[in-house]
Amino acid sequence: MYIFAGIIILVVIIALAEILPMCFMHPLASGKVEGTDIITLKNRNNNLFLIPSGENWIVIDAGSDVREIKLQMERLSIDAKKVLGVFLTHTDYDHVAAVSLFSNAVIYMSELEKQMIDGSTYRQPMKKNKLPETCGADRIVYLPDNEVVHLGGHSVRILYVPGHTKGSAMYAVDGNYLFTGDACRISRGEIKVHPYTMNRRQARESIVKIKKELGRYEKVFTAHYGQLQ
């Protein structure tokens, strides 16, 4: 009897630990980001970002809800086939789902994050990250730290910020905008370690790196907590 009650309590605690952090997330509303030409789509509790490039687009992260993203893109007359590249900050399920929509895009991610999808590192006990099946290895370009990709008239620099996942990264676009993914959260205007983090020591070191970078950019976007500046 006591064992049974103990198991129930444990399951409730684990469930609360999973769900509670989501209640404090506050992604941006879908639409054009004020003062920029960036479009963001809110899906469930996060944002993906579309940056125009003439008639084409580059995308930062790929959201969690394929149907919702498809619908929102249709409403905005954005053709998913015109996405040239998708830059993944990491490979958690809520950042990769809609990659399947962007069938012509090259997929960029950090070389360090490869271990999260090749089976060598588990996200949680019994749980591995994976990309949608349509993302063959031939579509993925793994980037070393600080590499700059020139695509569609934009320059995109990858900066490694591991901790949340083993190979989490952020992207600086055109030297103006910084996209931190889940390398940090925002609480009362301060940046802090994001929930669901694999290595808190590394994540804290990454936060020091993010703080050093902040002054260089006009705007800084997180995936779940809106804009920092």
Ligand SMILES: [Zn+2]
């Ligand atoms: Zn994540």
